[in-house]
Amino acid sequence: MQDQEVKLLGTWSSPYVLRIRWALRIKGIEYEYIEEDLRNKSPLLLEYNPVHKKVPVLVHKGRAIAESLVILEYIDETWRDNPLLPRDPYDKAMARFWCKFGEEKLSPPIWRVFVTQGEEQKQAYASAMENLEILEKELEGKRFLSGEAIGLLDIFFGSLAYIIPMYEEIIEMKLVDPSKLPWLSKWMEEFLNSPVVKDTLPQKDKLLPRYLAIRDTFLAKRE
Amino acid sequence: MQDQEVKLLGTWSSPYVLRIRWALRIKGIEYEYIEEDLRNKSPLLLEYNPVHKKVPVLVHKGRAIAESLVILEYIDETWRDNPLLPRDPYDKAMARFWCKFGEEKLSPPIWRVFVTQGEEQKQAYASAMENLEILEKELEGKRFLSGEAIGLLDIFFGSLAYIIPMYEEIIEMKLVDPSKLPWLSKWMEEFLNSPVVKDTLPQKDKLLPRYLAIRDTFLAKRE
Known part of the structure; x- marks a missing residue:
């Protein structure tokens, strides 16, 4: 199912994008990585993060999430194995x-x-x-x-x-x-x-x- | 049970403290309100929020939580009725x-x-x-x-x-x-x-x- 796919928009040197890569790896989630050129932002990035126009952006089932901490909590709540946050x-x-x-x-x-x-x-x-x-x-x-x-x-x-x-x-x-x-x-x-x-x-x-x-x-x- | 008590350290004019008052009211939680004088901080405030020494601080079962958004999420996760955040x-x-x-x-x-x-x-x-x-x-x-x-x-x-x-x-x-x-x-x-x-x-x-x-x-x- 195409819309089940997970995509990550990032730039290779960004410490914030690395956060998401580490979390997805801990969870064992396959994803497509899309490299962005921030000096020449793609229509995809502008569509998915119109407010900040920044990476990382996670796209899951066709819906986009921006801001690294927001993405990390989303990942942890969506895929419950190997928890990132304590439950208490x-x-x-x-x-x-x-x-x-x-x-x-x-x-x-x-x-x-x-x-x-x-x-x-x-x-x-x-x-x-x-x-x-x-x-x-x-x-x-x-x-x-x-x-x-x-x-x-x-x-x-x-x-x-x-x-x-x-x-x-x-x-x-x-x-x-x-x-x-x-x-x-x-x-x-x-x-x-x-x-x-x-x-x-x-x-x-x-x-x-x-x-x-x-x-x-x-x-x-x-x- | 004394340690079940909820306390809120605040100042009367603070917009951040009001956030917590509104949330506790929506949840129907009784609490003791303690007014702080930020020009003369109490030992209680310094003990409960040693990093920032700011209000609001919520104390629940003797344990303190600082930062208004962190407190709001804690309240929502601890008292589940009348949810503040969507579940999805x-x-x-x-x-x-x-x-x-x-x-x-x-x-x-x-x-x-x-x-x-x-x-x-x-x-x-x-x-x-x-x-x-x-x-x-x-x-x-x-x-x-x-x-x-x-x-x-x-x-x-x-x-x-x-x-x-x-x-x-x-x-x-x-x-x-x-x-x-x-x-x-x-x-x-x-x-x-x-x-x-x-x-x-x-x-x-x-x-x-x-x-x-x-x-x-x-x-x-x-x-």
């Missing part, structure tokens, strides 16, 4: 709380560290470190953020695990220093090397120039 | 999508219209109108954002329905003009006059000076 409402609330924390408190300063320099970068760095330490405390004593297995929280923060080492290499600054954030550092390594994630990551020699160009573009804008 | 995963995803839209695209420019002036305000106004028109289209033909009855989406955007008329009065500018946004305008009126909402709203003569002071504080910071 309180535990689920905690997972959602930490996702919101990541989105609002962690991703923005880490992004700013990457695309600024000087005093602005210093301030962003202080804010990133403060919030990474909060996450470190939350992770203490656990193997994964979701407990003993990779779950929604790991997938959600996994986009940072994927992007941080590249940021660190480009700006020559350590964000997740094993001596200061041992749990996070260990988690990042284990997550990135897990069977679910390992061979989904873009090659570094392809990724690095892409992100170098992004940083240069942002720095140029601010001059 | 796709419809649920759509509701979550629009909440995210409200949080990211609508609330920030509306807030900026309120606390700025001149060119900055003009830009914020344009952005607010653009996104209000998107919401208007989404609402077209419906009584409530959630359909025929008040649901999570109405509660979520209800905080804007509550705050916008006051902003409009203070800055002497129309955001939701009935001639331009007829569906939104009608929805706002019906929502604010609904039995669930009506007598929960703070008195205007108490609220207005509070928000006037907020605007003055922000304008002074920018000078």
Whole structure:
């Protein structure tokens, strides 16, 4: 049945698209992947995500869903095996709380560290470190953020695990220093090397120039 | 049983706290309301929401939950009668999508219209109108954002329905003009006059000076 098909619209380097790929893989769902060129958006993307015109977009039975966290919850509620979220409402609330924390408190300063320099970068760095330490405390004593297995929280923060080492290499600054954030550092390594994630990551020699160009573009804008 | 009790930590003027009051009322849940003074935060608030130190906080069976949307979903999953979210995963995803839209695209420019002036305000106004028109289209033909009855989406955007008329009065500018946004305008009126909402709203003569002071504080910071 054609309309049973699952499609994913993405771009190869996007950390948000990777979240969906990991979730679909954990669930064992076959899907068609459609690469988008964001400088030349396809009619399909504009039709499926008219509000934001961004990836990822998941299309299931011909109906489109946008926003990575919304897609992750949809996947978990539609295919119930290998749950990504705990079933208990309180535990689920905690997972959602930490996702919101990541989105609002962690991703923005880490992004700013990457695309600024000087005093602005210093301030962003202080804010990133403060919030990474909060996450470190939350992770203490656990193997994964979701407990003993990779779950929604790991997938959600996994986009940072994927992007941080590249940021660190480009700006020559350590964000997740094993001596200061041992749990996070260990988690990042284990997550990135897990069977679910390992061979989904873009090659570094392809990724690095892409992100170098992004940083240069942002720095140029601010001059 | 003491630990079965539901407590809500809030401040009387907060639109986010009102969301939780509306949801608890729809569900018919008795609760103890604890007023917080955010200039002098209580040990209870610091204990229950150490990460953000903000209201609302819901405490159920001695366990605390923060962030209004997270609380709303918890309430809906814990007390199943009078559902706030649709049960179908796709419809649920759509509701979550629009909440995210409200949080990211609508609330920030509306807030900026309120606390700025001149060119900055003009830009914020344009952005607010653009996104209000998107919401208007989404609402077209419906009584409530959630359909025929008040649901999570109405509660979520209800905080804007509550705050916008006051902003409009203070800055002497129309955001939701009935001639331009007829569906939104009608929805706002019906929502604010609904039995669930009506007598929960703070008195205007108490609220207005509070928000006037907020605007003055922000304008002074920018000078």
